[in-house]
Amino acid sequence: MLGIDELKIIGQYRAMITNVERKTVFDIRPSRAKAELMPYFRDLRDKDSVEWVAMDMYHVYRQVVRATLPQARIVVDRFHIQRMANDALEKLRKRIRKDLSTRQRLKLKDEQFLLLKRQHDLTGRDMDRMREWFQQFPLLSEAHALKEGFLSIWDQKTRPAAEAACATWQANIPTELAATFKDLTTAVHNWHDEIFAYFEQPITNAYTESVNRVAKDMNRMGRGYSFEVLRARILYDKKARKDGSVIETVLVDDDDPMTTDFVFQRMTTAATRKKKITRVVEYGPYLPTLARLLEEGYFE
Structure with missing residues (x-):
């Protein structure tokens, strides 16, 4: 399961790629442009092992x-689409404020976070x-009710x-709020399958966005x-890579044939011994370790 998110750093947008399942950084690309990716x-x-991309x-x-990954299913990050409902409500709140007195305008400004809170909270x-x-x-x-409903x-x-x-x-x-929520309804139409794929595989880009914050703080x-230096510091930190590694035991083909009988070998070319080996598999730097090291001032 991969996660892809943009990161604006050192003057331009980059592509941050993570292993969502392992909570590790997979790579950071110099650009999010199609020609690069x-x-x-x-x-x-x-790449055939990639099943889902958030x-x-x-x-x-x-x-x-x-x-490039036709076998992979795409999942839109739920927090990204949900944020658009909040944005629609914010759009209306700001429009209403324009026609208020100075005192009321300031008061409604202070209610911003109250309106965005979930009703059950x-x-x-x-x-x-x-x-x-x-x-x-x-x-x-009505707009608040629509936000909560979505x-x-x-x-x-x-x-x-x-x-x-x-x-x-x-x-x-309602008709009078159609324009306010148009960006959201258009997104739901254009990304319908990817949005509702979440209910088949509930993955998000939360860890990908977290590593973006780590990268910005590190920079x-x-x-x-x-x-190049920032990318290397994130991807090749030994402590974080160690925590992002696993030790696994796998079966591999032995070099020795199962039998010395020439006729049997010729008839069963795939018949080989299996042996167990233990190996270290690195999935990239572990995000929680990077965050902890950052808090400790390790990257200063």
Whole structure:
């Protein structure tokens, strides 16, 4: 399971690639451009073993994965699509603020995080404050309900149930809020399969985004690293790579044939002895170790 996310660092966007299952950094590419990623993934060793790829809704990533990893299923990071519901509510809140008095404008600005909190996390006092605004601006109340309704889709247990909940949600968008939620509804239409694939394989890019923060902090501490130096410090740190390694025992073909009978060998060319070997497999630097080392000032 791979994760792909963009990272803007040292002047341009890079592509951060992680092993989602192992919580390790797989690679950091110098660019997220299609011309850079297409040959990289086309020549990727053991690429047929990739089954799932988590990403945001950047069309280049989808094009590259479809062209070079056709067997892999794409999953849109749930937090990325959910963030768009919050963005729609924020768009309306800012529009309402423009027509308010200075005092009210400042007050509604302070309510930003209250409106974005999940309803089940609100206290009684929070709800009272929200009702005051909803009574003044009923459209804000409807937009808040739509935000909550969209986020609740991910409470469903199966893909068919989630798709049905989404269809019901879209049907309940009032005409006056259609433009506010247009970016979200367009994304759901254009990325439908990849969004709801989450209910078949619930993986996210949370660890990929975490390593992005580590990389940014590491670059700040480095005071002017080149991209190549930063990439090397992340990928080849011995402590983090050790924690991202596993020891496994596997069966391999022995060099000696199973029998010395020439006729039997000729008739059963695949018949060879198997032997067990123990080997260390490196999956890349372990993200929690990188984060701990960063906190300890190891990279300063």
